[in-house]
Amino acid sequence: MLSDTTGSWTPVALSADLPKGTVVPARTPAGQIALWRSRSGRVAASADRCPHRGMRLSHGFVRGEALSCIYHGWSYTRTGTCLRIPAHPGLTPPETIRLETQRVEESDGVIWVGAGQPVAGPPRLEGLVPLRSLVADARTQLVEAAANGKAGPNGLVWHAHNGQTIRLLLVPQDAGQTLIHVLLDKDSSLAARIAASRASETLRRMAEALQAKGKAS
Known part of the structure; x- marks a missing residue:
């Protein structure tokens, strides 16, 4: 945001x-x-x-x-x-x-x-294309922790374990959930898009595991 x-x-x-x-x-x-x-x-x-x-x-x-x-x-x-x-x-x-x-x-x-009444318009994400959105049953801070980063005005730049650089836009939701928008470089191949989609699923599971661990402790 x-x-x-x-x-x-x-x-x-x-x-x-x-x-x-x-x-x-x-x-x-x-x-x-x-x-x-x-x-x-x-x-x-x-x-x-x-x-x-x-x-x-x-x-x-x-x-x-x-x-x-x-x-x-x-x-x-x-x-x-x-x-x-x-x-x-x-x-x-x-x-x-x-x-x-x-x-x-x-x-x-x-x-x-x-x-x-924002003075300026929303961020421009030039050179990037949206890949998908998904919802994590985890607070935004835990998604950031799982990605080992902090979201700024233009989102969070996530260096995934598979070597890809992926941009994440994080939006807090009700009940401790987070909406995650996943974006990639516009020139990404089909294979890269598939890999990024799978990596984002892994990130969601990691964040949800952190949330579950916090509830259990």
Whole structure:
């Protein structure tokens, strides 16, 4: 996570994991959000509760350029405006019905969500391509310990046991978990990608073993 005195950026997902017309839950320092991509390909991030009855919008669906609640079908635009209330088709929803939204940017195959008012944009990861994401049942500090490194603004540079240099973006989750985004040099071969994927699985197991050891002691 990149932070400054005015706000922060969190790498919530990889672009490839959010196809057009889908919505998924994601976690930021401010809490859970609904992350969605419209049919035209634009990404949005909003509060994960419908103002109507509090249903999670990440359980909803995308229709065109709007996100709809699965409960009563209330629909919202990328800017949080309520677009439609199916039970009252002739009603123009009042402006007071709005979703809280967060700034979102997509670059280098990563989707970043801003908290607060970051002065600068998210880090650029030029020369790197996302490989995969995985969740470790271990705190972020233990993932860093397993990788023998410390995450900075541009992630953690991990020198894996197989000799590869791999970039990791670490995002703390609920219940002591960590979301790990794995990135490689863009010129990496298929064999290198497979090896890095396997190495990241090993890293996850190492971090989880450290967490289990801490709970047992």
